[in-house]
Amino acid sequence: MAPARELPGFYYDPEKNRYFPIKGPIPGSSSKPKNPTPNAPQTPSNQLKQSGRSCCRKLRNRTLSKLLQARELDGRHVIYSHYCKCNFAEEYGKIQASKPVVWRYRGTDKIGVCALEHLRVDVQTLQGQTETDVLLTGSINGSLSFSEVGGVGQYFDDGTKWMADCLRNYVKGKTFEHDEVHKPVFRPNRAALLMPSRISCIRLGPKCSPQAENDGSLAGRVLFTTLGSETSGGSVYTLGLLEPLNLGPGILNTWSGLEEIASFRCTLWTAEYDYNRHRAVIGTNLGGASVDLETRMETWFLRCKSDVFAQQIINSGNVILCGLRNGAIVTADFRERRESLSDRLITHRIPYNSDTKVGSSKKEWFKLKGDIYPSHTIRMPSSISSLVSLQFDEQYFVASSMDGSIRLYDHRLLQRGAVQCYEGHVNSHTRIQLGVDPAERFVMSGGEDCKLRLWSLKSGELLFEDKFSDSILSTMCYKTYSSTEPEAVAELLYAHVTEAHV
Template sequence: MPPPPPAPDLPGFYYDPEKNRYFPIKGPIPGSSHSSSSSSKHATHKASQTSSTQEKSRSCCRKLRSRTSKLIQAREIDGHRVIASHNYKCNFTEEFRKIQASQPSVWKYKGTDKIGISALKQVHVRVQTFEGECDSDVILTGSTNGSFSLCEVGRDGGYFDGEVKWTPDCVKNYAKGKTDENNVVPGPVSRPTGGSVVMSSGISCIRSGPECSSHAANGGPIVGHALFTTLGSETSGGSIYSLGLVESLDLGSGILNTWSRLDEVASFKCTIWTAEYDYSRHRAIIGTNMGAALVDLATGRRSWFLRCKSDIFAQQIVNSHEKRERVSRTLIEHRIPYASPNKKVRNSSKEWFKLSGDIDPSLTIRMPSSISSLVSLQYDDQYFLASSMDGTMRLYDLRLLQRGSVQSYEGHVNSHSRIQLGVDPDERFVMSGGEDRNLRSWSIKTGKLLFEEKFCDSVLSSVCYQSCKGFKDEDEKNQHKHESCMSAWLGSHDEGLFYMRWLCV
C-alpha cells in the first residue's frame, strides 16, 4: 500500500506520526524560522518533542514529591522500591522521606521565651526520683544571661515540689489532611527547683561526651559527661566546664549533689565561642577570639595549636585525620592567599590571611565571609557541611578541597549571626534558621530545598536533632501517644524553645 499523505502543518502545533495526533508547541524553538522548509519544520518538531521528554523526566521526582498519593500509586504499579519513569529512576523510600521532611508539626513551649536560649543539647541519663531510679531524657539549656539548666522531657508527674513546667502549644501543622485534634501531643518540659546555676557570662556552647554502653537502657545509652563553655565578659574571660552524668542525677531535694559534679576545667583571658569533645583522649578543643587550643579535661592543661586574629566560631573533629603529634610551643607562621571580595581593588595587604599553627596551607579553603557553623558527617567523615555569615552553605569533601564544594544549598539568609546547622541522625537532611525568621531544610545529597516556613518572630539559632519513638508514657491515662518519629529541638534568644516532629517511614 502506498504511504499515507503527510499531515498538513498547523501553526503552533506539531504532528506525532506514532500517536497520530497534533501536540501544541510551547515556547519559541531555538533556530526556528517562518520561512523554513517542511523538512526543517519536522526536525524542529522532533527536537521539541525530545526536549519535552527530557523535561518530563527531570520533573518526575518533583511531581512525585508534591503528592504522596501519586508516589504510593507509582510504587504499587511498579511493584519495586525503585520507581522508573521514562529515563529517570526514583527511590520510593528516599522520595517519601523528602515528603515527610516537608510536612512537620511544630510546637512552642509557652513561657520559655524568658530563658533566652543560646545553646541546647538533649541527653539520655538516669534520674533519681522519690520512687527510685528511672531513665529519662534531659535537655541541657544555656542562656544569654549565664544560666545553665537541667530540664526533664516528657514527664507529667509531680515528682518535685516547686518545679517549673512548660507545656507545648501547636503553632503549625504542615502535614496535609491532618488536624490539630488528631495530632500527637508531645510531653511537657520540667525544670526542678534549683535546676539552674548562673555563671559569670552567657553560655556559648554545650556538647555531650561519649556514651557509656555499660549503662545502656531502653531509651538509649547513657551519656557520660557534658561540656559547656561561657562566652566571657568585659571583666573576665570565658571558661570551660564539665558535668558528670554517669551516676544518676538527683533533680529533687538532693539537687546540690548533682551540681557538686560540676567542675571548672580551665579559664581563659579571651572569648570562648565554641568547643568540641575529643572522646578518644578525653580533652576539649575550643575556639576563641585568639585562636584554637586543646584542654586536657583531667588536668586542665591547655596548649594552643592555632593562633590568629580572626575569631573561631566553629570547628569539628575529623577522626580519620587525627594525628598523635606533639604540639610545638613555637607555631609556624603562614600567609594564606585569598581572592579579594572586590576584584577591582588591588591591595596586597588584604590578599593574605595570617595565622600560626601546624597546618597545611594547601588544605585550606576560604568561604565568602565568617564561618558560622561546621558539621562533620559521621557515615563518611571525609564530608563536612559549612555555612558562612553571608548565607552561603556548602558541602565539602576533604579529598577534593582544591576543587571547591561538591554541593551547595540555596536560600539560607544570614549577614552577621551565629546560626547552627542541624543534621538528622540518618544524615539525609540539614536544617537551619535564618535572619529572615524562616526555618529551612535541604536534602544533603541533592541540595534541594524541602522546607521553608516562618513560625517564629526571631532567629532560630540553636538546633538539636533527636530520633525517638514518641515521648515516654508511664501513665496509661496520659494523652501522649507512642509513635515512630524523628524530632528536633529549636532554640531562640527571644522566643525560647520549639519542638518539631516528622513521622518516619
C-alpha cells in the same frame, strides 16, 4: 616539583605525595550531564532530560497515595516514571520532611536559649529511678539548667511547667485530639546554675552521646564553655553525669560534679569534645587550643588574628576544621606535639581571594601560626557560621557562612570547590547553627528572616520553608535515641525550645 596530574577516580595528597582512591559516590553528585548553557540550543533530547529531572518532584508533590500506587504498579523500590527513576524510600522520606508538625512551649520565648543538648538519662525520683528525656540548656544570661520532658516532673514539689501547643500541622485534614497532646517540659526551681557569663557551647561526652562509646570516669561528662565578659575571659567546665540525675531535693548532688577545667584571657566562641583523648578543643578570638580534661594541660595548635567561630573534628581525631571570622576554613593538626619538637608554631601565609576586601584596602594574604595544611585551606564569601562533619564518611562536611551560603565539601577535593549548594538561606551577621539529622538525609537551619528551612542533603532541594517564630532559630539539636529503639522515620528537632517533628 611539578604538580601531579589528575587521575579519574583518584585524588592527590601533596603532603603524602601519593594518590588515593575516591571511595563511594559523592553526596549530591550525579552521573547525568550538566544542564546546557543558556545559549545552547534546546534540542528535544535536552528538553526530555530537563523534564525528567522534575518528574520525581511532581510525583512527590501530588500525594503519598500516588507515590505508593506508583511503587505497587512497578513492584520495586525504584520507581520509573516519565524518563526518570526515583528511590521510593528517599521520596517517602522527603514527603515526611516537607510536612512537619511543629509544637511550641508557652512561656519559653523569654529564656534566651543559646546552647542546647538532648539527653536520655536516668532520673532519681521518690518512687525510684526512671529513664526520661532531659534538655540541658545554656542561656545568654549565663544560666545552665536541666529541664525534664514528659511526666516525671509531676513527682517534684515545685518548679515551672511549660505546656505544648500544636503551632503547625502540614498534613491536610489531620488534627490533634486531647489524647495526642505533646509532653510538657518541666524545670524544677533548683535545676538552674548561674555561671559568670554567657554559655557559648555545650558538648556531650562519649557516654552521653550516641556517636561514641567509651569507658572510664571521664566518659560520662558534659563539656561546656562560657563566652567571657569585658572584665574576664571564658572558661571550660565539665559536669559529671555517671550517676542518675536528681532534679528534686537532691539537686546539689547533681551540681557537685561540676568542675572548672581551665580559664582563659580571651573569648571562647566554640568547643568540641575529643573522644579519643578526652580533651576539650576550643575556638577563641586568638586561635585554637586544646585542654586535657585529666591533667588540665593547655596546648595551642593555632594562632591567628581572626576569631575561630566554628570547629569540627575529622580524620579520626587527628585534624580539626576551624572556621574563621574572615571566611577561611583551615585544616589543623591538633595532636599533642612531641617533646623533641620546638614549641614554636610554624608561620603560614594564606592567600586571600582576589575580590576579598579587608577594611578599605585589599590584602593578598593573611598570617596563621600552627600545624596546618595550606593546601586544604578554603574560603567562603563571609564569616564562617557553622561546620558539621558527616558520620557515614567524615571526609564530607557541611559549612555555612554569614552571607547565607550553605555548601557541602569533600575534604579530599577542596580545591575543586563545593560538591553541593543549598539555596534560600538568609543570613548577614548571625552565628546560626546547622542541623543534620542522624540518618544524614536532611540539612536544617534557621534564618534571619525567622524562617526554618530544610534541604535534601543529597540533592540540595529545598523541602520545607516556613516562619513560625518571632526570633531567629539559631540553636538546634536532634533527639538522641537509645540503641534499643528502632530507627525513627521522624526525628525531633529542638530550636530555642521549639520542637518540630520532621
